Amino acid sequence: MADKLDWNNIGFQYRDTNGYMKYTWTLETGWDKGTFETDPYLKVHMCSTGLNYGQQCFEGLKAFKDKEGRVRIFRPQENAARMKRSGPIAHMPEVPEDIFLDGCRRTCEKNIEFVPPAETDGAFYLRPLLFGSGPMIGMNAAPEFTFVVFGMPVGNYYKGGIKPATAYVMESIDRAAPKGTGSAKLGGNYAPTFGPMLKKMAEGYTLTMHLDAKNRTHVDEFSTSNFVALTPPDENGVRTFVTPNSESILRSVTRLTLEDICTKFGWKVEERPVAFSEIIEGKFNEVAACGTAVVLTPVKSITRGDQVINIGDQEKIGEGFQRLYDYYRGIQKGEIKDEFGWMWPA
Ligand code: COI
Numbered sequence: 632m633a634d635k636l637d638w639n640n641i642g643f644q645y646r647d648t649n650g651y652m653k654y655t656w657t658l659e660t661g662w663d664k665g666t667f668e669t670d671p672y673l674k675v676h677m678c679s680t681g682l683n684y685g686q687q688c689f690e691g692l693k694a695f696k697d698k699e700g701r702v703r704i705f706r707p708q709e710n711a712a713r714m715k716r717s718g719p720i721a722h723m724p725e726v727p728e729d730i731f732l733d734g735c736r737r738t739c740e741k742n743i744e745f746v747p748p749a750e751t752d753g754a755f756y757l758r759p760l761l762f763g764s765g766p767m768i769g770m771n772a773a774p775e776f777t778f779v780v781f782g783m784p785v786g787n788y789y790k791g792g793i794k795p796a797t798a799y800v801m802e803s804i805d806r807a808a809p810k811g812t813g814s815a816k817l818g819g820n821y822a823p824t825f826g827p828m829l830k831k832m833a834e835g836y837t838l839t840m841h842l843d844a845k846n847r848t849h850v851d852e853f854s855t856s857n858f859v860a861l862t863p864p865d866e867n868g869v870r871t872f873v874t875p876n877s878e879s880i881l882r883s884v885t886r887l888t889l890e891d892i893c894t895k896f897g898w899k900v901e902e903r904p905v906a907f908s909e910i911i912e913g914k915f916n917e918v919a920a921c922g923t924a925v926v927l928t929p930v931k932s933i934t935r936g937d938q939v940i941n942i943g944d945q946e947k948i949g950e951g952f953q954r955l956y957d958y959y960r961g962i963q964k965g966e967i968k969d970e971f972g973w974m975w976p977a
Pocket residue numbers: 690691692854855856922923924925
């Protein structure tokens with residue numbers, strides 16, 4: 632299967648591989664040791680809480696091959712920690728970090744030939760998924776939970792890669808309510824945006840963006856990823872990286888990584904409420920979407936109703952994000968020394 636792949640044109644879509652890791656939890660036994668499975672169809676009870684009540688959460692992270700053919704995963708401990716937070720929000724058992732890492736490692740090991748070669752821009756995307764798989768008709772936790780880690784080779788999420796994209800501010804739907812579940816990686820935060828998002832994409836927009844649901848005055852995030860922005864450099868060449876600290880958004884591992892790289896560059900980092908008016912006033916000369924799947928996608932315009940706000944270079948990624956992107960990808964490819972200890976195993 633893997634030998635038929637056109638590594639430079641794999642896009643972001645489901646592909647069959649050799650198999651995946653599967654773990655089962657029950658109240659009596661806790662988590663089992665896990666098995667490697669080859670059938671992508673799971674046997675799940677029709678009355679499972681995962682199917683009936685959306686009792687589930689997931690993660691997304693990537694593994695990379697370096698020039699020596701070594702495969703390493705990018706910051707899996709951060710994703711394990713996030714799943715530990717998401718699971719209990721949907722009243723599910725925690726997946727311990729050692730099981731999470733074991734699932735990622737063994738799924739990669741059994742699918743080595745599906746990890747794109749270093750010279751391509753691809754990655755092996757890992758999708759850890761936790762859900763209630765046992766029957767429960769009332770509103771209660773399932774008697775059985777399933778944790779799977781599957782994966783597939785991926786390239787660019789958006790067709791243009793790091794070419795500037797257009798964004799549209801959603802008015803017909805909010806992604807997450809104040810005090811809601813927006814900070815947890817629950818499938819239920821994603822599916823309701825599919826319809827309105829795909830409609831806007833059909834009209835030519837790449838990204839859809841959500842404002843705070845209460846006042847619609849501040850930026851939350853994009854439907855797929857976090858919002859990040861850069862100010863122009865000051866007289867000392869120092870930029871400020873600005874990103875919302877909303878309670879309703881996901882704690883993107885890519886965003887945290889970019890923040891650390893900014894600090895290394897001697898740039899300032901501001902995690903704070905970001906007023907939409909700041910975008911209108913032109914405070915930022917670069918805006919981007921960031922996440923594991925979308926990596927760093929520059930945004931050249933944001934449309935809200937009839938108002939179109941152009942931002943930065945309309946043809947190519949801005950200098951600031953280009954520098955961050957090169958450093959970030961350089962570490963993942965093994966071309967830049969990983970002084971942060973992000974690649975696992977070291
Ligand atoms: C990821 O970046 O891993 C996500 O889960 C986002 C999704 C749009 C694919």
